[in-house]
Amino acid sequence: MRHHLRIEFVITVLAILVSVGAAPPVKLAPGTASGTLSVDGKVVALTHAYAGSRPNHFHEDQMDTVVLLTDKALGPDAVKAQDLEQASSGLLNSVLFAINAKGESILEVVRHATLGAQHLQMSGFTNATYTAGPVTKDTIGGVFATKHEEDFAGHKYALAVTFNARLTKGRAPQKK
Secondary structure, three states: OHHHHHHHHHHHHHHHHHHOOOOOOOOOOOOEEEEEEEEOOEEEEEEEEEEEEEEOOOOOOOEEEEEEEEOOOOOHHHHOHHHHHHHHOOOOOEEEEEEOOOOOEEEEEEEOHHHOOOOEEEEOOOOOEEEEEEEOOOEEEEEEEOOOOEEEOOEEEEEEEEEEEEEEOOOOOOOO
């Protein structure tokens, strides 16, 4: 019970920071994440962060940034930008986001051991809010957090994670 209340407190604090547009004052090493994902009351720590770019599915002249947050490190072959989505499908605990050129989160895919082979996917909208943090030519940082425990597709989930991911460049948009 205490652990559940502590997680709700962390989620509430992050939600407040997100709502006022402030990223928490946490400095993370590139490739790391700090936070939790909870699905149906089962909590996992997310400790690794990966990012890459890919062409936007609807606007081929624009690039999206894909961010993958996991509880386990990925192998070097899985870290290629075009493989992040594929790599996430083999993970038990992860959250994958796509951020468009406007900085809006447009895809959220939640994988959790509790869900088994299923996953929760939101496309065109996300329940977690993205607050941008430091971005360099090599890294992207920020916070993904739900404002409260969300009910989606019959499952309750909550997310509160700060990340700093190394960017792997994807293929450039095709010129027509």
